[in-house]
Amino acid sequence: xxxxxxxxxxxxxxxxxxxxxxxxxxxxxxxxxxxxxxxxxxxxxxxxxxxxxxxxxxxxxxxxxxxxxxxxxxxxxxxxxxxxxxxxxxxxxxxxxxxxxxxxxxxxxxxxxxxxxxxxxxxxxxxxxxxxxxxxxxxxxxxxxxxxxxxxxxxxxxxxxxxxxxxxxxxxxxxxxxxxxxxxxxxxxxxxxxxxxxxxxxxxxxxxxxxxxxxxxxxxxxxxxxxxxxxxxxxxxxxxxxxxxxxxxxxxxxxxxxxxxxxxxxxxxxxxxxxxxxxxxxxxxxxxxxxxxxxxxxxxxxxxxxxxxxxxxxxxxxxxxxxxxxxxxxxxxxxxxxxxxxxxxxxxxxxxxxxx
Amino acid sequence: xxxxxxxxxxxxxxxxxxxxxxxxxxxxxxxxxxxxxxxxxxxxxxxxxxxxxxxxxxxxxxxxxxxxxxxxxxxxxxxxxxxxxxxxxxxxxxxxxxxxxxxxxxxxxxxxxxxxxxxxxxxxxxxxxxxxxxxxxxxxxxxxxxxxxxxxxxxxxxxxxxxxxxxxxxxxxxxxxxxxxxxxxxxxxxxxxxxxxxxxxxxxxxxxxxxxxxxxxxxxxxxxxxxxxxxxxxxxxxxxxxxxxxxxxxxxxxxxxxxxxx
Numbered sequence: 001x002x003x004x005x006x007x008x009x010x011x012x013x014x015x016x017x018x019x020x021x022x023x024x025x026x027x028x029x030x031x032x033x034x035x036x037x038x039x040x041x042x043x044x045x046x047x048x049x050x051x052x053x054x055x056x057x058x059x060x061x062x063x064x065x066x067x068x069x070x071x072x073x074x075x076x077x078x079x080x081x082x083x084x085x086x087x088x089x090x091x092x093x094x095x096x097x098x099x100x101x102x103x104x105x106x107x108x109x110x111x112x113x114x115x116x117x118x119x120x121x122x123x124x125x126x127x128x129x130x131x132x133x134x135x136x137x138x139x140x141x142x143x144x145x146x147x148x149x150x151x152x153x154x155x156x157x158x159x160x161x162x163x164x165x166x167x168x169x170x171x172x173x174x175x176x177x178x179x180x181x182x183x184x185x186x187x188x189x190x191x192x193x194x195x196x197x198x199x200x201x202x203x204x205x206x207x208x209x210x211x212x213x214x215x216x217x218x219x220x221x222x223x224x225x226x227x228x229x230x231x232x233x234x235x236x237x238x239x240x241x242x243x244x245x246x247x248x249x250x251x252x253x254x255x256x257x258x259x260x261x262x263x264x265x266x267x268x269x270x271x272x273x274x275x276x277x278x279x280x281x282x283x284x285x286x287x288x289x290x291x292x293x294x295x296x297x298x299x300x301x302x303x304x305x306x307x308x309x310x311x312x313x314x315x316x317x318x319x320x321x322x323x324x325x326x327x328x329x330x331x332x333x334x335x336x337x338x339x340x341x342x343x344x345x346x347x348x349x350x351x352x353x354x355x356x
Numbered sequence: 357x358x359x360x361x362x363x364x365x366x367x368x369x370x371x372x373x374x375x376x377x378x379x380x381x382x383x384x385x386x387x388x389x390x391x392x393x394x395x396x397x398x399x400x401x402x403x404x405x406x407x408x409x410x411x412x413x414x415x416x417x418x419x420x421x422x423x424x425x426x427x428x429x430x431x432x433x434x435x436x437x438x439x440x441x442x443x444x445x446x447x448x449x450x451x452x453x454x455x456x457x458x459x460x461x462x463x464x465x466x467x468x469x470x471x472x473x474x475x476x477x478x479x480x481x482x483x484x485x486x487x488x489x490x491x492x493x494x495x496x497x498x499x500x501x502x503x504x505x506x507x508x509x510x511x512x513x514x515x516x517x518x519x520x521x522x523x524x525x526x527x528x529x530x531x532x533x534x535x536x537x538x539x540x541x542x543x544x545x546x547x548x549x550x551x552x553x554x555x556x557x558x559x560x561x562x563x564x565x566x567x568x569x570x571x572x573x574x575x576x577x578x579x580x581x582x583x584x585x586x587x588x589x590x591x592x593x594x595x596x597x598x599x600x601x602x603x604x605x606x607x608x609x610x611x612x613x614x615x616x617x618x
Contacts, residue, residue, distance in 0.1 A: 120460060121464045124460065
């Protein structure tokens with residue numbers, strides 16, 4: 001073995017200035033323009049649909065909204081007709097749109113690092129003077145901003161599209177299925193899904209499994225949020241004998257009490273159904289139009305409720321009022337943003353540490 | 357393939373620190389080890405490769421050559437010991453990234469990018485890039501700039517990209533394994549031209565020594581994750597009374613298992 005030579009003079013380039021950030025702009029665009037184009041086509045196509053379908057729907061709703069007096073039978077019937085004509089489609093659209101952030105995370109976020117690691121090009125990119133951590137940041141941040149901005153713009157359009165169903169009381173803004181599509185939530189979900197995808201790509205190192213893992217993780221997070229988390233953003237309000245809760249309130253649960261003991265809503269429902277079946281024949285006129293039966297059923301139900309209230313029963317409702325829509329939006333947007341920043345920071349940190 | 361070796365580079369200026377480059381070690385390792393889960397890919401590796409050589413890292417498959425090169429270019433972090441490059445720089449540090457051009461095994465390049473795009477990408481992400489040299493060399497090789505990298509021989513393109521960065525150290529992992537004899541000759545001729553024109557140091561790994569006999573001036577022999585032999589080729593041949601590197605390597609590699617068994 002050769003003897004060690006005299007240590008070389010201190011490096012003349014110890015104080016090298018980093019390669020400017022802007023040099024990555026072309027690289028990121030060139031390598032991800034198809035993904036960006038794909039998102040543009042997906043969101044653009046959906047936006048075009050929402051726009052055209054929305055125009056038609058808003059036109060129809062203008063007639064319904066003009067109906068006066070709004071509480072009249074005729075006007076209520078128009079509302080019901082409107083909801084049955086357009087409601088099912090809008091509902092399906094809303095359900096499907098919940099998948100969009102996960103798709104963006106899986107098909108845009110996951111491949112960013114997974115593809116490089118899978119085909120080995122990271123050995124090229126990460127040994128250039130730009131530096132691997134800066135390279136990662138310079139890819140993830142602009143892509144994340146682009147995805148978030150596109151999603152934010154899209155959710156504005158969706159809010160407009162869906163407006164009639166909030167106006168006529170058919171839907172409530174806090175409904176988890178709709179909540180994540182409006183305000184800041186849709187953009188925040190897209191950002192979080194992108195960050196999940198990027199980290200999954202780095203950890204899994206293969207495109208297809210990373211896409212699958214991202215879809216699974218996003219679905220899990222979305223369901224956990226809708227089913228458990230969202231209703232706990234703020235302590236629910238408890239209402240007593242609120243048979244007519246504010247239309248926009250999101251009912252979390254209901255129960256009854258009598259003399260200090262709690263009776264579940266399902267037990268009470270059975271009691272009430274039995275009672276109203278007994279009352280209904282007495283108040284139903286002869287030769288009743290089959291369309292009108294439900295109005296008499298309503299009358300029977302309120303008689304039952306009156307009876308229960310006068311006999312020591314109390315009905316309790318735990319709910320989130322519709323006025324909490326924006327506070328909830330900021331809470332959801334806030335934690336998703338924090339999660340995204342954390343995931344992207346973890347990704348950049350791991351790229352620096354990642355041994356091959 | 358259009359013949360001829362592109363000698364020298366238009367516009368290439370000799371480095372200002374020529375004199376200390378000679379005394380500098382391009383790779384220095386002490387007690388260097390790398391473990392993947394439970395297996396040591398490289399153990400107790402101590403060596404110093406001086407600048408100005410075409411150093412060949414030889415050894416059978418699985419000897420730890422790629423691991424050592426990955427450690428040298430900063431793609432892997434040591435599990436034990438330490439390694440510095442280009443004097444006293446840590447692999448992966450700005451100075452090291454700036455001075456080292458690495459061509460990985462099987463030359464992974466972005467297949468959907470054209471040769472011109474790859475030049476542009478590399479120029480954007482490096483501090484120096486000799487566009488004129490790169491274009492002239494690709495022209496000489498008959499590689500159209502608009503052709504996608506996936507449809508080209510990756511080795512020559514990757515080498516051109518690496519040399520256009522005007523590195524002080526060129527690291528090549530199994531560069532000739534996949535090439536046919538003519539391409540192999542042309543590839544090594546390009547490397548040697550860069551060595552004589554710019555004083556680039558070269559560190560390359562190979563599991564075949566035959567072809568490299570002519571070019572190697574320094575040898576590091578690895579087997580089973582350990583350095584068996586290291587030194588300037590002339591010294592090694594003189595000391596061990598062997599006629600060729602291949603015989604020398606064979607002798608050492610045959611002895612190695614016994615040594616390990618002890």
